[in-house]
Amino acid sequence: MTPYNPFSLDQRKYLVTGAASGIGKATSIILAKLGAALILADINEEGLKDTLRECGPGNIVLKLDLLESQLIKPKLMETVTGFGQIHGFVHLAGRPYIAPLKAVSETKCKEIFDINTYAAIELAKAFINKNIYAGERGSVVLVSSVYGIVGSAANVAYAMSKAALHGITKSLSIELAVKDIRVNCVAPGFVKTNMLDTANDMFDDNYAQTINKLHPLGLGEPEDVAFAIAYLLSDAAKWVTGSILNIDGGFTAQ
Numbered sequence: 129m130t131p132y133n134p135f136s137l138d139q140r141k142y143l144v145t146g147a148a149s150g151i152g153k154a155t156s157i158i159l160a161k162l163g164a165a166l167i168l169a170d171i172n173e174e175g176l177k178d179t180l181r182e183c184g185p186g187n188i189v190l191k192l193d194l195l196e197s198q199l200i201k202p203k204l205m206e207t208v209t210g211f212g213q214i215h216g217f218v219h220l221a222g223r224p225y226i227a228p229l230k231a232v233s234e235t236k237c238k239e240i241f242d243i244n245t246y247a248a249i250e251l252a253k254a255f256i257n258k259n260i261y262a263g264e265r266g267s268v269v270l271v272s273s274v275y276g277i278v279g280s281a282a283n284v285a286y287a288m289s290k291a292a293l294h295g296i297t298k299s300l301s302i303e304l305a306v307k308d309i310r311v312n313c314v315a316p317g318f319v320k321t322n323m324l325d326t327a328n329d330m331f332d333d334n335y336a337q338t339i340n341k342l343h344p345l346g347l348g349e350p351e352d353v354a355f356a357i358a359y360l361l362s363d364a365a366k367w368v369t370g371s372i373l374n375i376d377g378g379f380t381a382q
């Protein structure tokens with residue numbers, strides 16, 4: 129008898145963006161352990177090789193620069209030929225942008241928005257194509273941030289890019305329900321990844337302490353977010369759509 133596991137992703141195929149590092153890497157490894165076959169996408173080819181090695185056989189890599197939005201659909205179309213149609217995607221690729229208001233540049237704002245936010249729309253447009261979507265039990269997970277919910281100084285562009293994902297999640301969940309596609313979003317607090325290291329490097333030691341204190345349960349591990357994403361992809365979440373799930377060690381509970 130097959131062991132009872134409503135969280136199993138056996139026979140499912142997903143695209144993961146941002147798979148080369150941090151939360152994307154941890155998510156890919158956990159989804160693979162749960163039985164999923166993955167298209168691991170990122171701009172960082174070296175990182176992708178590492179993730180592929182840890183995910184094991186049956187998965188493939190896709191070098192994809194999400195700033196080249198016109199290439200998302202053709203590249204995905206080409207990739208699923210051979211790999212097979214997919215059941216959904218997780219959009220984890222993202223970049224921070226810490227800058228006080230006076231220093232915010234329009235060009236950089238647009239770049240952050242294109243990767244963090246607009247790419248989700250292009251990915252969804254490509255995914256619903258009948259040659260790409262497996263046609264049933266579809267699930268999309270977008271990844272925002274506590275800064276899509278609460279404010280913080282010197283963070284307008286990143287906050288904009290993440291708050292906008294919440295609007296996309298809710299609207300797409302309504303539009304795509306008819307296609308049996310659920311759309312949800314996770315909003316992480318601070319997680320120990322390269323992104324956090326970059327922020328820490330920009331400030332003094334007080335910054336790390338201040339950030340730590342904002343989390344009653346302490347900082348997160350990439351796996352803490354990955355498990356929530358795995359749940360949202362699985363049939364255990366078959367009645368969950370349009371949700372924003374805070375995974376933040378209590379940051380936004382205060």
Ligand SMILES: NC(=O)c1ccc[n+]([C@@H]2O[C@H](COP(=O)([O-])OP(=O)(O)OC[C@H]3O[C@@H](n4cnc5c(N)ncnc54)[C@H](O)[C@@H]3O)[C@@H](O)[C@H]2O)c1
Pocket residue numbers: 145146147148149150151152169170171172175192193194195219220221222223224243244271272273274315316317318319320321322323324
């Ligand atoms: N680490 C945190 O504290 C934290 C908190 C809240 C939300 N998040 C979000 O989680 C997601 C993952 O963050 P992380 O901490 O793992 O960061 P990370 O920097 O480790 O990973 C981000 C990945 O995105 C990829 N990427 C960047 N630009 C790209 C592009 N143009 N095309 C394709 N791939 C591109 C990078 O190569 C990298 O592998 C991001 O969306 C981030 O905003 C992170």
